[in-house]
Structures are given as C-alpha cells and as structure tokens.
Amino acid sequence: MASSASTLPWIWVIEALAGFKQVDASILIDLVKRTPEISDDLGKNAREKVSLRFLESFIAQRIGSTKGLSPAPDSKIEFDPSENCEDVVRNILHEITASNLRMDKAETLKWDVEAFIMHKTASLPQCALQQLKDAILEGIHPLLSSLKERSGLSISDQSRNRVPADDGDLNAVARGLDGSCSYDRTLATGGNLTSSPENLVGSLRGDLPNRDLLPSKRDRSDLDTENLAARSREDQNSMDNGCVSHLHNIKKLKHEAALTNQAVGGNKMSEDLCTRNGQQEGSDLAKLSEMGSLEEGRSTENDHDITSERPGLRNDAVDAELQNNHPESSCNNTTVPPDTFEDGTQQDLPVNEDKDDGNNIAEMGTSDITPPDEANQNICGDEARDKCGKSKLNTSNGALLDGSYPNNFPDETKDDMQQNRGHEMSSDSDGYQNEKSDVALKKRTFLSSQCTFSEDSLATVDCTELNLCMKCNKSGQLLVCSASSCPLVVHQSCLGSEPNFDDSGNFYCPFCAYSHAISTYLEVKKKASLARKDLATFIGLENGHQGNKFSKKILRPEQNQLDDNVNDNNRTKYNGNHVKDVSQYRENVEDKQQVEHSLSCGNDNLPCQEEGATVNDRTLRDLMEGNKEGEKIGPECLSAGTLIGHQIEAQAGCNLDDDNSFSRETESVRAIRRHPENVIQQEVLQPPITDSTQQGACPSNIDVEESSEEENDKRTSNYSIRHRRREKQYTYPAIPQLRRRKVPWTSVEEEILKEGVKRFSSVHDRKWKRILEFGSNVFQKGRTTIDLKDKWRNICRGSPKSK
C-alpha cells in the first residue's frame, strides 16, 4: 500500500502528461523509467498512454520521413485493436531492431499504426486525474467537496475559458501552444512532430497570447485547472494542461535562451556550448527516435534540450561524453530529433557533421534507420538502450549495443559510487544512514540504464529473462543476485571484483552486498552504542557505590583536618569568625559543588579529581591559614575540558608508572597549594565531595602547572600525591585515587634501605636522597626519600635495635 501510495502520484502525473502533446514522448518515457513501480497493474493505464504517445511519435516521424512513399495497400499489417499499446510498441521495436536497424522507413509503412492509434486513443480510459477532477466537479462524492474549493475547481465554471494573461497561467500557455505546435497540426502538415527550437519557440514567442506567460507571480486561483480539465475532456490529445503549460513556460525560457544562443553563435556555438558543458545532448530517447525515426519532435524540457536540439551536435566527442554522462542527465532525453521539416529545412537534428556518410538531416529524416554503427552510437540513451537491449536480444550480432550503452551508465554509476565512497571516507558512519537509499537509487538507475525494457515497461523484456549480463549485455555464465526482488545478473568478470557470496554460497550483487553491509554496519553500530551505554550505566553505578564510600572518607578526614586546623596553633592567628567563615565556606563549596558537579565533570566516566580530599583540605587549609584571597572565590572557572584532559594525562602517567607524570601531578597539586586563587577556582569546579569520587575535583590545570614550574624546581621534595599502583588495574574510567596506593616494602628494599642507612649514617646532608640513589635499582619506582625515612622509622619502631 505504501508503495502504491508513493507511486500513484507519479502514475497519475505520467498519465495526465501523456494526454498532452506538448509533453514529448521521450519525456514520458523518462518519467516512466523513473517510476519503476509503474510496471505493475497500477501503472498499466499510464503505460498504455505513454506507449500510445510513443506510437504517435513513431507515426509522426514516419509520415515525415516517408513522404511520397506508399506501401502496397494490401500489404498493410494491422494491429489487433485489443492488443496493448505496450505490446505493439514492443513488436515494432522488435521488428526494427531485428532488422538491425536497416529497415527502411518505407517498410514501416506496412504497419497500419494509425488505425491502431485511433482506436486506442478512443478507447483508452480517461486518466485518473481527470476522473478525479470530474468527480470533484460533479460534487457527487461528499469527500471531494472539500477538495473542490482547495483545488480551485469551485470557480471552474467561471474560469473555464478564461485565459489569464497576467501571471503565466498555465492554461494560457497551453492554449497558446495549442494552436501552434500541436501534434495534430504537425500531422496535418505531414511534417514530423519534432518541435524544433524554431517552431516551438516561434509558437512560444509569437503565437502565444503574450509574454506574460512567464510566471512572475502565481495566483493559485488562477491555476484554472478546471479549464484544463475541460479541454482535456474535449480533446485528450490537446495540449491543455496546466502542468504542460507550466512546462512550456519553462520551455519557453529555455528556448529563448537557446535561441539567443543560436542567434549569437549559431550552431557551432551551441555545439561548443554543449560540448563544453558536457551536455548529453542527443540523449537516449533521441537516439531511439533516430533509430526508428520515432522521435516526435519534442519541446525542450531542460537544459539539455537547448543544446540537444542544435544541429551538428552529434559527433563522436559528444557521443563520447554521452557515454560518460550521468544517467540523470541522459534521462533528460535531450531529444535529438531527426528533424526535418517538410521543406527539408534542417532543424534540430544533431548530426555528426564530421561523418562522411552523407547523412544529412533529410536523410536522417527519411531513412534514418541508420547504419548499424551509427545506430550503435546513437542508440545510447535510456530508451535507446532499452530498445537496444531488446534489439540486441533479437539480433545475434549484438553489434548494435555492444560498446555503446552498456558502458554508459555503469560508468556513471561507478563514478557515482566512487564519489560516494570518497564521501563516506570523509564522513562519519552516519553518512551510511542515507547511503542505503542512495544505493537503492543507484541500483534502480543502473537497472534502468541497463535493462530499461523491464523498467520502462514499454517492453517487459528483462535482462534476467534474456540471460544477458546487465553490465555488458552479453550472454554467458552469469551470476544471479540472490537477493529477493533483485533482478541483477552479471558476469563475474563484469563485477570488477570478487563476487560476494554469503555463507550459503548465494551470490549478491554489489548493490545488494553493499546495502547489506550497510545494514550490518548500522546494526553493529547500534549494538556498540547500546553496549557502551550499558557500560556507562554499569560504571556509573559502580562509581556511585564507591563514591559513597569515598565520599565519607573524603569528608571525614577533611573535617578532621579542619578541626585539627581549627585547633591548630595557626588558629590563634584567626578569630572565631574566621573559622566560622571557613566552615561556611566549606558548606558553600559543597553546596555549590552539588549544583555544579555536573558542569565541572560532565563526563561521569572521567575521574575529575584524584586527590580531591587533599586538595580540598589544602584549600581549606590555605583559607584558614590566612590566604584572604581564598575568600574571594573567583568567578572564573577552569575549563572542565582542560581539567579532564589533564586528569587523563595524569592517569596515563600513572598507568605508565612514569615518574615524570607523578612529578607533574605533584607539581600541579603543589601549585594549587601555592596558589589559593587557583585552588578556589578549582574548588568551584569540583564536584561535591559528598557526592562521588568519580566526580572528584580535578587536581590541577595546565595553567597552574605551568605557572608553578619554577617553584617546583625549587621544591624538589617528592612528597607528592602520586597515583598509587592498584591491586587491580582499572581501565577506563579510572577510579579516582585519593592517596597513593600503598606499596609494601619488600624485604630486598628493606635490606638495601638498612644497608644504605648504615652506609650513609654519617651523612646528614641529603642522606635519604643518597640512600635512595644508592638503592635506586632496588627501590620500587615511586619511592621517595620520605618513604625511605618513614620506612626507616617504622623499622626502628618495630625493632629499635636495628636502628
């Protein structure tokens, strides 16, 4: 249903557009090709209409090119009126291609296509949009009443015949065109249907009611769609359609531009322009039309048309470009109509001027069933390829297609893919989110370009059915994509890489393989994301648990220390108020930290403070000890990122057991000690002490560290806040350490210590330092002179005699 819903509008539009002769058959075919879903029953009517248009083009072309020729009346081949237009088209193409494009146009006269067209024109059901519109206008269905007003159809009666000239009313344009370049008129004159820039633009410029057609503004009420509908009812083949008219507005602009171009630089200029712009003039349909003289003159619809309709554009260079152009471009169907007017005036037919085959426009017009090689060149567009695909199917030599279109779109697709590849490399994986749809699109484009018969539904011959490689269009041993609904078949050699087989040995085409890979990738990515989340949750819980534990310990000693300090001698320096202030400060800090901890340590996984208690303690101590500055809590906050970054660095140093990192850490902390302001700033950023150690305050920042370097040099003491070696090696995130990990003294260390003490007993200056150096190869990393001293003290306590 969803698919139908999305496809239906396209079908409707195509169906409706098919009713208007301004819309070139090639455009319709393009549209059909771009709406692969149209191939189901829903799009049957649309396909029929497009096919009918195609037949009309074919007839028109034939009339133009076979003037004067008359087949034997009794040799006329009639088509079964009950046959689908689609099938007729297929048959015709089959015949043409089976004859290897050598079929003379006169031969085509044997087909009584006109009768068939007439029959079909009369019998084909009204397009869905028209039916809808009629239903709205009739107002029978209550549900449609609301649409009546919204669609502007309520005023249809008054404006049915109105031709607003003020705002580029679409119908006005259509009406203007109606009388100037209609299919019927072309038929009547016996000319072909190709709308040359001249005649079309002439129509647009001169014959059209006004120049106000250019939509300077657009009044919805003037859409006048009812007018279109009315006309549409009157003549399904007339050109009254808002959409078409609108298209013609565009056409007009472009044609004028083209004309201007032409006037200034002539064909040559156009050609140059075309070549320069890499325009894929003479696109697929154009080539198709040349193949069978089927191309109804088509109004330019796009930029490509402007150049495509220039004579002399068809040359090898352009063709070469054509080969490499983007499918989208090619699909624009820059019609390269084998235009000849009845007077033989060369109009738009892009002919390879360089060719010496003598094919002039007239020849193209009359017998433009071109020689195989030329046809090969020319039939390179989408439709052409489609036809070629079919023709190839029917022609054993395959000369028609080989070397031309098979490489056309694949290259483009390939280029596209390469571009995307680059894009993917430069973008992060999220780029894959849209990649799948891109792949699907590319695949569609590829299939469309390679096996367009099945896509455009003009013929349902499928490469799969034909056992032709979709890459090279040749038969042979083919790999068939195992993905459901993937019709891709290809030679292994055409893959350009190793084929993708799944575990079961099923082959998957590059599109499906890539698509699947993306799916897998995204799936795994999602899993990883979830796992990471779980880990974060787990760690958060763990840290939270420990944090509580830590927090008690952090707070208690601090309080103790604070009390101690309050009871300290220094206290005499300060009055009670001061002490009280400090207490308040601590509370304030804690409160503030409660609020700000998330700010300061946004990443809960990162230890923001090791030594949190110490730092706090020191901070408080600094405060108590008279650092009045400390009372001024600086508003500036250290960058959390900096702090965290430093913390990581410190942690890394710890893991590496790097003394340098220890000392750096030491320096930092020391610096904080010596710079109360910084400490305060730090404090502000510190997470609440009572919260969790995982949110411990970051002990340092780079600035502080740098500013204290000199001082650190002086203070060589290694009393330091080092990272303890842990029994367990925690990985990320690290659990903040408040103290060094205890490093038990080994007996060897003790021995070397004793030895050192003995040896340097007489030395008073730097004794412990010398001992440390003496036993440096034995003492564990991280041992400091203080440690040695303490240890010796312990030894002495334990066994005073040994001292």
Place this chain on the structure above:
DNA sequence: GTAGGGTTAACT
C-alpha cells in the same frame, strides 16, 4: 631535605 606528627587503608 629532613623530622616528626598525623592520616589512611588494609589487615587481624
């Protein structure tokens, strides 16, 4: 750099 008191975590 050292001394010495204090603190802490592990252990009993």
Place this chain on the structure above:
DNA sequence: AGTTAACCCTAC
C-alpha cells in the same frame, strides 16, 4: 576495634 605500614602534611 585495634594494629600497622604506607602515605601525608607541616615546620624547619
């Protein structure tokens, strides 16, 4: 809860 080794802090 007590003990203890290691660590911390401060004064000098």
